Amino acid sequence: MSTIKQIAELAGVSPTTVANVIHGKTEKVSEALRKKIVKILKEEKYAPNQGALMLKRSRSHIVGIILFMEPRSGSSSIEDPFVSRIIGTLETEIREAGYFMMLRCTSDKDEVLHFAATWKLAGLVILCMPSEISSAVAKSVASPVVFVDCYFEEPGSKYYSVKLDDEKGGFEMTRYLLDKGHRDIAFLANAADFPSVDSARYDGYRNAFKAAGLAIPRDKLFILSKNEKERLRLYLWFAKHPGFCTALFFSADYYAAEAIDCLAQLGLKIPDQLSIAGFDDNLLSRLQNPKITTVHQDVVQKGRLAAKMLFTLVKKEIPPQQELVLPIRIVARESVSNRIVSS
């Protein structure tokens, strides 16, 4: 409500003096005056006009968070517990650093650029963007950017990013399933054709077969539809073709939970008749019954490191690493069992 000018008037001094007090330039203001002004500032609940600050500094105190939204689907991924968890963590970090957080769901590169430009963003965190878009954004945005769980088209180009050892996650889980005797293992993901979290996990899946001296499956990759009904139809298909696979490896707990739910309704016994593995280790995998055997990742850590990296860049410093790759570990729960070898 009140401006520096008004505060100055109340205190009977010039705006500059008030500004000096606000910015802690104690050597420029007498102690008595300083106290008086501080008191008025509090009474008036002075809050700087961020618009004026933006104008003055050509930079805002806003960190933008971009959440990928499937084009035309209209619904964002924020309901996935993994996503909401990382957003919660980022909010905390951003707030504690004295910044503000703007959240925006989009799948349009130009919208991201416009967003960053119009708000003169201090920084940008981009979550789970497909490579085509993230590469393009990285090149043309003026603010520092940290990518989380993004992959890029050009293998050489390195952007500041925090991700997971997705390949290893895919590898270890597949090895775990192989160790349990499974040989016909389906891999189910959103997309695996271009560089992405899912394609890396799928690479791991194939490498595990190779490392075990087994032929790499050619007909076991399934792309999950964005449409829930179509996904349910796919799960149903597995139920009807019990010989095709003995284990399903989902690239996200969200879908693993959905599948368990659907298949259990059909009377299928999990894991006895079909083993199911997930990826992420969130709320769902712990609460689902049977509890989901999954690949664990530390989401809070991921969010914290991304924020730390971003604020290093905001300070115009160079982060020690361009790319942080967080470890994974297998969490064996109940949804995977030994393959019953019928002989």
Added chain:
Amino acid sequence: MSTIKQIAELAGVSPTTVANVIHGKTEKVSEALRKKIVKILKEEKYAPNQGALMLKRSRSHIVGIILFMEPRSGSSSIEDPFVSRIIGTLETEIREAGYFMMLRCTSDKDEVLHFAATWKLAGLVILCMPSEISSAVAKSVASPVVFVDCYFEEPGSKYYSVKLDDEKGGFEMTRYLLDKGHRDIAFLANAADFPSVDSARYDGYRNAFKAAGLAIPRDKLFILSKNEKERLRLYLWFAKHPGFCTALFFSADYYAAEAIDCLAQLGLKIPDQLSIAGFDDNLLSRLQNPKITTVHQDVVQKGRLAAKMLFTLVKKEIPPQQELVLPIRIVARESVSNRIVSS
């Protein structure tokens, strides 16, 4: 990057002309010139400086979302699927209305006021705030505010709000449990001493007993700790005192799911040995096994109506209603069974 001034220079016209084109004042600019300027605008990817706009209009295009955070807990409630769902809905509505969304978790009234003032917020949506804080905020904030799931201390004062028929939800579920033969029903919530979502549901709980001609239970209200371990201890206590209650009615699916998980681990059969009911009807209640019998609410609708109400206020119009109370309905699933009467 580029400003109106720079665009004007490129086009060889004055800034006003460019501004007129931007604002669609076609009657003030010749068609040929308009096209030329529009082309340059696109090429340069002109994005207005929102700081300058804020300064000029004394108002931003930002809608602030306040999420209540337990003091000292540090963790927000964003991980509750109910909360992330409504945030996702609000994001969509705000974006489609041409606004931007800032998210902030806090439990401090002054922080909310400072936040609204410093950003000259176009509007504010306040989620699930305790009455003491929401009443205070409502009085002193300059921007239009819509409260979602908030209750107020003064019974007379009405603010713009969207909520649920919480009392009825508590009533209907309790009646449902009574119909199933349960008499010893615990009510478990975050807080029920001051006006809140939980206290209203608790009122419904008590009214159902009264309506059934039964004595209102005096020792069956349990306040859930913010600390997970303490909550688990409470669930354990119920397992150890099977005679005390035959049904637990939780004020949120989140906790109901947590309890089912915990109690199932102890070998308790749900619902055979203990019936459990929830409130919200989200992801968890559908995926949990057994599926949770719960009170359904339409979260997407809630978010949409809150946004609609807010933008009505932003346009300085008067919403048709000050308080929207959305209906509930019981969703009977699997976690509640008939009480086995031992005779």
Added chain:
DNA sequence: CTGTTAGCGCATTCAA
């Protein structure tokens, strides 16, 4: 149809 100008609130430089 087109251009000039003042002022929104703030930080900062320079002058007193």
Added chain:
DNA sequence: TTGAATGCGCTAACAG
């Protein structure tokens, strides 16, 4: 130790 002046980008009233 304090104050006056400037300019950041934009809008809108006004002048041409």
